Amino acid sequence: MAKHNAHIGGTLDEFLSEEGVLEEVSARAIKRVIAWQLQEAMKAQGMTKTAMAERMHTSRSMLDRLLNETDTGLTIDTLSRAAQALGYRVKVELAAA
Numbered sequence: 001m002a003k004h005n006a007h008i009g010g011t012l013d014e015f016l017s018e019e020g021v022l023e024e025v026s027a028r029a030i031k032r033v034i035a036w037q038l039q040e041a042m043k044a045q046g047m048t049k050t051a052m053a054e055r056m057h058t059s060r061s062m063l064d065r066l067l068n069e070t071d072t073g074l075t076i077d078t079l080s081r082a083a084q085a086l087g088y089r090v091k092v093e094l095a096a097a
Contacts, residue, residue, distance in 0.1 A: 034079065047086070
């Protein structure tokens with residue numbers, strides 16, 4: 001007789017929640033998207049990291065942390081300054097779980 005796999009038919013979110021890592025994985029996924037969007041906007045505008053840091057009135061090392069997709073420590077203020085430096089605005093939305 002075949003073994004029953006409790007995860008067959010479940011969602012990835014259910015599995016990650018059961019493993020206790022849903023919030024961490026979600027935070028990393030969000031940060032990865034934000035970092036990618038910022039890098040793409042910088043590339044499209046031909047903006048260097050040094051120029052971006054200057055526009056944000058911050059250091060290169062702070063910008064590197066912002067663009068590091070695994071560093072989930074991101075404030076709304078930092079994100080807003082980055083968006084403004086690129087001519088964008090931040091839109092945050094809460095969604096039901």
